[in-house]
Amino acid sequence: MSIEYLGLSEINGPLVVLEGLRGAAYDEIVEFRIEDGTRRIGRIIECYEDRAVIQVFEGTDGMSLRNTRTVLTGHPMEIALSEDILGRTFDGIGRPIDGLGPIAAKMRVDVNGMPLNPCRREYPRNYINTGISAIDTLTTLIRGQKLPIFSGNGLPHNELAAQLVLQSNLGGDSNEKFGVIFAAMGVKYDVAEYFRRTFEESGVSDHVTMFLNLANDPVVERIITPRVALTAAEYLAYEKHMHILVIMTDMTSYCEALREVSSSKGEIPSRKGYPGYLYSDLAAMYERAGIVAGQEGSVTQIPILTMPNDDITHPIPDLTGYITEGQIVLDRNLNGQGIYPPISVLPSLSRLMKDGIGAKYTREDHQAVANQLFSSYARVTDARSLASVIGEDELSDIDKKYLKFGEAFEREFVGQGHYEDRQVCDSLDIGWKLLGILPKSELDRVDSAILDKYYREMK
């Protein structure tokens, strides 16, 4: 049945053109058999009656116009799935690389996924206690949310992500089933190794599935890696009813791979050479987080991206921020002062937080404390810039108090240990303690009843 097409008509970067093809479908996967006995996989990205443009996942090195035979597989990019993928390690397109043999597939699923119907979604409201004050109090993580970490090179985003995984009650005493999917796109071997070791040391590696496309692996594969990982996550969450946390790092490498392929296709670029469909493309992945109404199971995403040049207006963080439900921004200055985790509080945000906190979930004063901390800390920034002009001594008393508050807030509230697991109520109490540095009249975001109940001025 399967016809082999001998030879190619054109090779250009990761793309090849094949003429005289019959019966090919758009988005279909093809297999290349090269003379030296190796096999590669490609995807049809443009399809005409007599001609197809195919993207080769492993790259075209070593392929020539003569030495390649092409076979149509008749299906789109698929991955074999069963519960056995937990505890296993795969390459960027879902082939096992841990030497434990292939997966006995219960089902094969198209990695592109399908959009969840908004009226079958459930609005996420269940908060996840991460044990990190700045996150629990100010940018609460909700089950089913997509909350990226905006970081920069050299900042401890990996440590933060690992701490998030370990402290999010993973494998804890609750009866719910948890799992972690880890997708590495173009990261260094050391980074992947760091995660693997952390998972192993803390005894959760049975619940972790890793998809690794390392920095020296083929660029085109990188475009498939997050899709494969999310397909696995959706399978475990919606078919096997587990609560899945997906860590994707580094989204910047993913976008760069997309740009590389786009430019070799000769597409019209938009900003900074990225393709015009970067938003849609990223959305197709981020939107795969969520909860299906009336079902156990959820997909929570924590994508990590390194902002080129620490620039938050760069297209990658910018478009990501428009799709995701908030962001956690890391700051080089705080990191320089030795504060861990160096979370820059003001630009960080969790959009789902408003519905997942309060008396029903955490504590009645949660929203008020968060608003007040944000607003007071914003005043600290003003006071600091004034101090840098006229000197600290010349500041008014109230501005001096703000400086003191700012300092304490960064050290005691934002800063905490790598293994320190704080309960959310403790974090709120620390917040109140620090707000005590400021006089009561400055606390304009809290209504009087709560203020009277919790506020104690610090002498």
Added chain:
Amino acid sequence: MAEKTGVIYGINGPVIYLKNAVGFKMAEMVYVGEDRLVGEVISLANDITTIQVYEETGGIKPGEIVYGTGDAMSITLGPGILNNIFDGIERPLEAIAKASGKYIARGVAVDSLDSEKLWDVTMKVREGDVIRGGAVIAECPETPSIVHRSMMSPLIAEATVRKVMPDGRYTVNDPIVTVELPDHTTRELTLAQKWPIRVPRPAAKRLPASHPLVTGQRVLDTVFPIARGGTAAIPGGFGTGKTMTQHSIAKFSDANVIIYIGCGERGNEMTEVLEDFSKLEDPKTGNKLMARTTLIANTSNMPVAAREASIYTGVTLAEYYRDMGYDVAIMADSTSRWAEALRELSGRMEEMPAEEGFPAYLASRLAAFYERAGEMTTLSGAVGSVSIIGAVSPQGGDFSEPVTMNTKRFVRCFWGLDKALAYARHYPAINWMESYSEYGMDFSAWYKTNVDPKFNEYRTRIVALLNAEDKLMETVKLIGSDVLPDDQKLTLEIARVIRLGFLQQNAFHSEDQNVPLIKQFRMMETILYLYDTARRLVAEGHPMSVLRQDNIFEKVIAIKYDVPNSRLDLFDEYKKKIDEFYQNVLERNA
């Protein structure tokens, strides 16, 4: 069968090509391939016909058949639109879910409107009547809030009623009225009609902007008001609160019907609107908010071509309810995603790009969309309006990018959201220095009869104080506020009261989330009374440090929480308190 067909030659993402001219019309709706995916003809040439497909094209093969429908891309208008959620081409998502489960599968054929539901219809025409296009032929209660008025399509100029069914229960497809056209052919009319989405529905006369769409949001109603039938843009970087602002307007504005278009945005957000609006009560009627709302959800992971169509679907639905004599408000979140869909399709067709890869026709498409807003006398003689409030998501929060710039040219309200305000959690984060409304003065007469003759005067004073603060802040940033003279310190203090007590509004506080205009007016009045009183004290030589001791500024800031919307008599107490404050200061320093 007369149906025209073509054969697929090539596929590139959502764009497919047919070889040879196959007789399709421009903008004709077609069905593509074995799955019969919905598509639209977007360009015709002698040798190539180009079609955009509203669903995922993976798996389609060259050689599959494309079927023409002969009609332009149209949607069905009739009872059942409200209290519903549709995709970008008016397919009800609930029905899709019934057919294909939790995911949206391709090629699901579902009716736009429930064809089995029976409506309680009252006929509005009699046999022998001569009616014109747009005339109301029947009425039925669509939801507890809205009476649906079915009309004869405006495409029929004039007709004579030949047969009318008795009042009773009918489905949207049952013929209820038979009319005879001037050429003696007859037509059967139903509760529903079709309309092409890219063609504005006709109206008798456009009316000038004369009264505001009251949103219950102070910074909008008082400082930057929008007219019924007006247009507004809300640009802002991510996290500045575009969606929250739109949700507030959708909940509390005094429009009769809300069309909420989620264009390329988050799925969870649409779910939130659906859940919330099914529970929350409409402040005007007491019915559930969904009873006056339609959601169009084309989330960011749904096909890009349908995202392009969703904006037109939304505005067509809005015009239809306008023609019944209702005030309709459209929330389009976000028009940038729609512009990006245009860019993506334009790129696939290898058109020559203009700025940042956007097609050169971006401006004219935006203009055509916003011009469909307006207050109109309808063909049946009623008055209705369509107001458009479009969110814009500028890349990098930079307002000089093409979508924001071009939108600015065609809207009359600009509500610019500000990152710095959002970081300080000042919501709504509308930057009062950058935003504007061209409508304010148009409403003077309306304010005079409906609120208070002094409304515009107070508004001008409030804005002037904010401007004065902005200038002073430049000095303060350099030398601190301690060295300023007392009258300037007072200006800063009052501006702070305005910012915290008036502009800032708490969307989660039951008294503060929706504020009637009269309370907004009384708040301005109280703030300005405090300002005038304090200014007299400063002029008499009392320093600001003394004025601050009485906490009166804090009390005025807290008015928004402490004075319930139903207890406006409490404002007199505040006037007394301010007078006491004046006496106190005098006595203390006597």
